[in-house]
Amino acid sequence: MAALGTLASGIGHEINNPLYAILGAAEAIRDGNDLARGQEHAQDIIGYCKHVAGIIKNLTGYIRPADKHGLEPVYVNTAISDAVLMARLTLLSDAIEIDQRLDAVPAIFAKSEDIQQVFFNVIRNGLQAMGREGTLEIESVREANRVLVRIRDTGSGIAPGDLTRIYDPFFTTKGPDEGEGIGLFVVQQIVNKYDGTIEFESEVGKGTVCAITFPIREPNGEEP
C-alpha cells in the first residue's frame, strides 16, 4: 500500500509538472503575437506531450502479466552484452571499467526486450552511482534450475533507509536529469512477471550488489 501511495503521488507529480508546462506554453501562444516564439512554445508542447506519453508507456508496459505464448528463448549473456553496449553510450568517463564474467548458461523463456531492459536499468544505475571512476562487475552462473546474474558496482552505495524504497515508483535519489525513479520499479515488475527474484545489498561509500535470478524452463513452462 505504501508503494501504491507513492505511485499515486508520483504520478500526480510526474504528470502535473509537464501539464503545467503545457498550460504555460499554450497560454503564451494564446496571449502572444510573435509567430517564431509561438512556434517555439508549440515545439515545447510537443516535447512535453511525448514526455507524458513515455511515462504512461513505461508504467503500463511492464505491469501486464507475461503472455506465455509469446515467449522465446532468451540468452541471458547476449541480453547482458547488449545492455552493456547501450549503457556504455551513457558513460561520461573512460575511467569506468566494465568486467563481464559470463558462464555458459541455458536460455530462459521470456521476451528478449524485457530481459534486456532489466539488465540495462540495473547496469545504468550502477554506472550512475560510480560517477566518473569505478568498476562494474557482471557475472552470470547457473545455480540449480535458475540463472543467476550478479551486478556489482563500486559506487556511492544506497543508504539503509533508501534500500527499502528503491522499488517504489518515482522514488529517486538522483538529480533531475538522471531519471524519474521508475527504473527499478520496472525491473521488479519484469522480474516478477517471469517468476524471477531480485535482491540488493549495499554499503554506503563502498558499492552495491544486485543479484537477479530467472528460472530455466522449457517452452511449455515446465522446469527442465
Place this chain on the structure above:
Amino acid sequence: MKHKVLIIDDEAAIRKTIRLQLEGTIYDVLEAEDGEKGIHVLDNENILEVVVIICDVRMPKLNGIEAVAYFHENYAGIPIIVLTGYPDVQLAVDFMKGGVVDYLVKPVEKDKLVEAVGKAARQHTLFSGSQQPKL
C-alpha cells in the same frame, strides 16, 4: 525599487513556465534549481527587492520543506508560495500552518499565479519595514 520573484524548482521546464506566466508583469524573475541554490541566490541579492519566493516541494539536496523552514528562519520578511505537483491536503495544511502564504498545485493558470504572487507581494510590502532579514 525592483520587484523580484525567486523561483525554486528542479525542473527547468517549470521555471520557464513560471517565467512565461510572469512575463509582462512588474516582476523580474530569479531562478534556482534546488533549495541550496535558492539560499545562494538570496545571499547575493538585495533582499528588499525579492518580494516573493515560489518554492517546489520535491527537489534534490535541500527539499521544499527544509528550504521553507530555512527561509522562515533567516528571511522572515519574504512571503513564500509553495507550488507543487502533489495535491496533498495534509502537506498543504502543514505548510500553511508553517506560515507559507499560499499552496498551489500544478498546473496553475497564469491569471491565478499572477494574482497569488500579487497577493503575496503585498504582504511583503506590509511587513518588510518591521521584519528585516537576519542574514
